[in-house]
Amino acid sequence: MTTIAAKSRFVAKLLRPAKPGDDASWAFVVLPREASEQLPRRGRTSVEGTINGQPFQATLEPDGQLSHWLQVNSALLEAAGAAVGDVVTLELTPVKKEPEPDIPADLQQALASAAEARKVWNSTTTLARVDWIHWITSAKQLKTRAKRISDACDMLASGKKQVCCFDSSGYYSKALRAPEAENS
Structure with a gap:
């Protein structure tokens, strides 16, 4: 980018x-x-x-x-x-060019066993991969994370290059926020 x-x-x-x-x-x-x-x-x-x-x-x-x-x-x-x-x-x-994100091991494993999903993953932009990973890692429970990985593979395999159900700013979903500061 x-x-x-x-x-x-x-x-x-x-x-x-x-x-x-x-x-x-x-x-x-x-x-x-x-x-x-x-x-x-x-x-x-x-x-x-x-x-x-x-x-x-x-x-x-x-x-x-x-x-x-x-x-x-x-x-x-x-x-x-x-x-x-x-x-x-x-x-x-x-930055002039967004660095390639680190792919979590569980997502790497899922993509390795889903050839069509991996093919689309490899053809997406760096920012799209950042958003896919952020959507997955922002899950608060392991069960939710596992479902998001499965859903990501399904969406990618069907040709979707961007996660369709994630507000990457957290503004509309209220799902993301800065840490709460300790009272000083």
Whole structure:
């Protein structure tokens, strides 16, 4: 995907997630809507940028409010000299070409055993594959994920190149959102 290089510069507070999962060392930033509007899409979007001058590449996640959020790992926090609660300066530019997404093992296995689905998968765009994977991995239960993989193979085998039932921004479905911030 080729995009125009619209650089956004803004300040934001580093937030600690209320439910960080197994790794409590990360933080996140919710982009101001104006910065998000400079991006090429409301769904997952890859960017190059800096945080307090420290360069990074990342994939922004949709926040369900027509904006995005950025996960900041502990290594980037340290390199940027930043900590949870700090206000940091970010500069973001959409990547010139969206990187090919990592295909989850369970989807790889399903596509390997469904030749027609794999053929259509291989002929889709990178962004379509990003959306297929996002739809599958956003399932909250393993049972739902397994059904989505099966449905994806069926849809692909029938020639559908884009997932038809997924709001990649989360805005209309309210299915996607930024993490809840820990009360400070």
